[in-house]
Amino acid sequence: MTTDLPAAPEYAEPVVDWHRLDVRMLIVRPLNELIGLVPLFVGLLVLGRGETWRILVSVGVIAAIVLLGLLRWITTRYRITTEQVELHTGLLVRKRLAVPRDRIRTVDLTAKLGHRLFGLSAIRVGTGQRDQPGEDGLTLDAVSSAEAERLRVLLLTIAKTEAPAAAEERPGVVLSEWDNRWLRYAPLTLSGLVAAGALFGFVMNFARELDIEVFEPMSEAARWVVEQPLGLTVAVFAGVVLLVATLGSVLVYVVQFWGYRLTREPDDTVRVRRGLLTTRSVSVAEQRLRGVELVEPLLLRAGRGAHAKTVTTGLGRKGESNLLLPPAPVAEAHRVSAEVLRPTSDDSPTQAPGSPTRTPLHRHPPAALRRRMVRAVVPLLVLAAILAWFAPSWTWQVVLALVPFSAALGWDRYRSLGHALTDRHLLARAGSAIRETVALQRTGIIGWRISRSFFQRRAGLVTITATTAAGDGAYHVIDVGESTGLTLADEAVPDLLRPFLEPGPPD
Amino acid sequence: MDGVSNEVLRLRAPRHQVSRKSITLWTLHALIGWAVLLVPQLVVLIFAASPWQVTAAVATLVLGTAHTLVMPRWRYRVHRWEATPDAVYTLAGWLNQEWRIAPVSRIQTVDTKRGPLQQLLGLSTVTVTTASAAGPVLIEGLEHDDAVRLADELTTTTQATPGDAT
Numbered sequence: 038m039t040t041d042l043p044a045a046p047e048y049a050e051p052v053v054d055w056h057r058l059d060v061r062m063l064i065v066r067p068l069n070e071l072i073g074l075v076p077l078f079v080g081l082l083v084l085g086r087g088e089t090w091r092i093l094v095s096v097g098v099i100a101a102i103v104l105l106g107l108l109r110w111i112t113t114r115y116r117i118t119t120e121q122v123e124l125h126t127g128l129l130v131r132k133r134l135a136v137p138r139d140r141i142r143t144v145d146l147t148a149k150l151g152h153r154l155f156g157l158s159a160i161r162v163g164t165g166q167r168d169q170p171g172e173d174g175l176t177l178d179a180v181s182s183a184e185a186e187r188l189r190v191l192l193l194t195i196a197k198t199e200a201p202a203a204a205e206e207r208p209g210v211v212l213s214e215w216d217n218r219w220l221r222y223a224p225l226t227l228s229g230l231v232a233a234g235a236l237f238g239f240v241m242n243f244a245r246e247l248d249i250e251v252f253e254p255m256s257e258a259a260r261w262v263v264e265q266p267l268g269l270t271v272a273v274f275a276g277v278v279l280l281v282a283t284l285g286s287v288l289v290y291v292v293q294f295w296g297y298r299l300t301r302e303p304d305d306t307v308r309v310r311r312g313l314l315t316t317r318s319v320s321v322a323e324q325r326l327r328g329v330e331l332v333e334p335l336l337l338r339a340g341r342g343a344h345a346k347t348v349t350t351g352l353g354r355k356g357e358s359n360l361l362l363p364p365a366p367v368a369e370a371h372r373v374s375a376e377v378l379r380p381t382s383d384d385s386p387t388q389a390p391g392s393p394t395r396t397p398l399h400r401h402p403p404a405a406l407r408r409r410m411v412r413a414v415v416p417l418l419v420l421a422a423i424l425a426w427f428a429p430s431w432t433w434q435v436v437l438a439l440v441p442f443s444a445a446l447g448w449d450r451y452r453s454l455g456h457a458l459t460d461r462h463l464l465a466r467a468g469s470a471i472r473e474t475v476a477l478q479r480t481g482i483i484g485w486r487i488s489r490s491f492f493q494r495r496a497g498l499v500t501i502t503a504t505t506a507a508g509d510g511a512y513h514v515i516d517v518g519e520s521t522g523l524t525l526a527d528e529a530v531p532d533l534l535r536p537f538l539e540p541g542p543p544d
Numbered sequence: 545m546d547g548v549s550n551e552v553l554r555l556r557a558p559r560h561q562v563s564r565k566s567i568t569l570w571t572l573h574a575l576i577g578w579a580v581l582l583v584p585q586l587v588v589l590i591f592a593a594s595p596w597q598v599t600a601a602v603a604t605l606v607l608g609t610a611h612t613l614v615m616p617r618w619r620y621r622v623h624r625w626e627a628t629p630d631a632v633y634t635l636a637g638w639l640n641q642e643w644r645i646a647p648v649s650r651i652q653t654v655d656t657k658r659g660p661l662q663q664l665l666g667l668s669t670v671t672v673t674t675a676s677a678a679g680p681v682l683i684e685g686l687e688h689d690d691a692v693r694l695a696d697e698l699t700t701t702t703q704a705t706p707g708d709a710t
Contacts, residue, residue, distance in 0.1 A: 484645055486644050
């Protein structure tokens with residue numbers, strides 16, 4: 038059946054066979070795409086009176102999708118040599134991708150519902166090369182789950198190729214696992230509100246397409262609501278929103294994180310598995326892990342919760358593939374961070390003394406507080422002054438009433454600021470609405486940026502930015518005292534900054 | 545950690561200044577930018593001059609003149625660079641200033657680039673990128689020959705350094 042294909046290129050290692058994607062993709066991919074087109078078919082077939090053109094168009098669309106699936110399957114081949122992973126794909130635009138195996142940082146297995154019904158899984162191989170955004174790495178969609186698992190182990194076993202088939206047998210060490218009690222953090226994530234809003238929009242849209250009469254009963258309900266006393270309306274509305282948000286967020290939490298399992302595999306990778314409908318399994322080579330970020334949005338922080346992300350190269354931006362821990366108790370987040378950040382294998386036999394993210398942080402100087410306060414209060418005062426000039430008087434009074442809240446937020450922003458150095462990590466914390474604490478491996482720092490605005494210079498402060506290949510690419514220590522900050526940077530990466538430092542004038 | 549050293553530290557200025565011609569370059573940049581803002585205002589003024597528009601145009605003119613006169617000279621006094629065998633070190637900015645340090649062992653690419661104005665003045669920009677997505681190290685306003693020499697030097701030292709720079 039391969040007669041119509043060009044022969045595989047002459048390569049140094051002809052022994053390695055080319056593989057195709059799993060044959061079941063012939064069914065799964067068209068199925069996945071047809072599911073997305075259900076509204077179209079409903080529009081074409083159900084709503085019409087069975088005109089011939091509607092049926093013909095539907096059949097045409099289905100045939101095209103099936104044919105495309107077939108062509109894609111025929112034209113896609115991959116192979117894994119000792120040097121690299123190669124993927125050939127495309128009919129009209131032929132693409133040949135080759136990823137050197139020693140550049141592979143992460144392997145991401147994703148199985149959508151359709152994939153799971155047929156026991157398939159898509160593999161995404163991340164390399165951390167960021168030359169073309171969105172073109173990072175290479176995707177095999179899809180192979181059988183068993184093959185996916187084999188490839189995962191194979192691709193992440195970098196240097197020790199002859200290493201043990203026996204290792205595959207050993208199960209990984211479970212570092213953290215789904216706990217039903219974590220569900221109580223779901224409502225604190227606001228994801229329910231977002232999901233409910235999106236669902237509402239979708240349903241309204243669908244209803245309009247199908248000409249279902251929803252507006253009439255709704256406007257009647259609205260009229261009824263308006264006739265009730267205001268207090269009752271507000272209370273009922275708040276109650277409904279709260280209920281929907283809570284249920285929605287719990288639902289979203291379960292769908293995203295069901296079966297969450299964080300393991301350290303025998304091949305020195307950290308692996309996160311999760312998902313109710315679409316299952317994901319993200320593996321990160323431990324050597325490539327550059328740190329951990331603890332995220333505490335305001336509400337979650339109020340409930341003593343946090344979630345955690347990995348700081349690593351080679352993960353795609355979409356789909357939260359850098360998730361390490363879903364919203365969970367903050368103590369769990371610290372524990373997981375400690376486990377993941379523990380010294381790799383042999384350089385320290387002792388158990389990590391405590392979580393690096395728990396390291397007491399150094400406060401930033403009072404000038405940083407002054408800057409937070411000025412930023413929180415001055416814009417509001419200016420706004421109030423302008424409003425007092427141009428607008429009715431209640432507007433500036435409202436703005437003035439906001440000042441204490443804004444000031445409280447500024448105070449909290451100052452309290453969040455902090456930095457520390459452990460023997461392996463640089464820690465930096467900032468933010469109030471979303472407080473982020475990053476523990477960045479000192480060996481992962483590949484440069485410094487030290488910036489000082491006009492006002493920072495007057496306050497004797499600088500912002501120290503550590504650049505890195507992983508995660509966001511840059512992590513900031515905001516508004517730290519000049520000398521303290523430079524000392525921190527100097528100690529974090531020995532010898533890099535030292536030649537450029539000089540003793541300053543005594544304070 | 546703080547107890548280790550009580551000495552007060554600061555960054556010393558990088559060794560080399562950029563070319564004096566950079567002042568002309570930045571002046572031209574500023575002139576073009578302000579002209580884009582000012583010319584449409586003047587065109588409007590010719591047809592209909594309300595007091596508001598006159599005020600706005602005068603304000604633009606004053607701000608533009610001040611910026612065009614002050615910024616290039618201020619920048620020239622700030623902008624500095626240095627390349628040691630171990631690191632590239634730059635200082636740039638005027639009101640807001642930024643030092644950047646990239647170790648040679650982590651350098652991925654070294655490019656020189658010249659825009660039309662820079663070609664006119666015989667200047668070049670050297671761009672040093674690392675594996676970080678967060679901002680390459682730029683050395684603006686070098687004499688073209690110096691820029692090429694620097695890029696060659698950095699490329700040679702980078703190639704001599706093993707590792708994949710991540």
